[in-house]
Amino acid sequence: MDLSLPQIWLIVGLIMLLAELVSVLLVFVFFAFGALATSLLATIGLLNDLESQILSFSVISLLSLIVLRKHARKLLDRRGLPEYNEFVGETAMVIKDIPVNGEGKIYYRGAEWKAISFNHSLISAGSKVVIMRTEGIVLIVEES
Incomplete structure (x- = not known):
């Protein structure tokens, strides 16, 4: 079974999409876009020879990377979300004791939670603490 150039570009594009799913770089998706666009342009007959297809892939990939990466990063950036x-x-x-620069455990709402001292001081087991903020599933606490 011989593959045509548009089919090869389609396969390359799909491989790049899979590579993007595995990586966290947000780079492969732009090469996937370039390969899929090249496959489409070759299928409809706008790019007939390999050289024009390689040029098209390169230009589309690099332009999409330059123009869209910053915007894609902003969409995926979680720092802009409001704090819980x-x-x-x-x-x-x-x-469980909360060491000066480490994690301990607190009991809150019927469950154990990881906790870190807000002002980096030792907090002994049995102490009552006030929750100052959250960092994911870790609670930042201060002795009350």
Whole structure:
């Protein structure tokens, strides 16, 4: 079974999409876009020879990378999301010492949570703490 050039570009584009799913670089998607666009242009007859297809792939990939990467990064950036602060100001009990620069455990709302000291001080088990903020699933606490 012989593959035509548009089919090869389609396969390259799909491989690039798979590579993007595995990586976190946000680069392969632009090469996938270039390969898929080249496949389409070759299929409809606008690009007949290999040289024009390679040039098309290169130009489309690089232009999309330059123009769209910054915008795509902004869409995927989680730092712009509002902070989750439902727990802020609530009181909890330390069940495993919270070291100066490490994680301990607190008991809050019927569950154990990882906790870090807000002001980097030792908080002993049995102490009551106030939740100052969250960092993912880790609660930043201060002794009350």
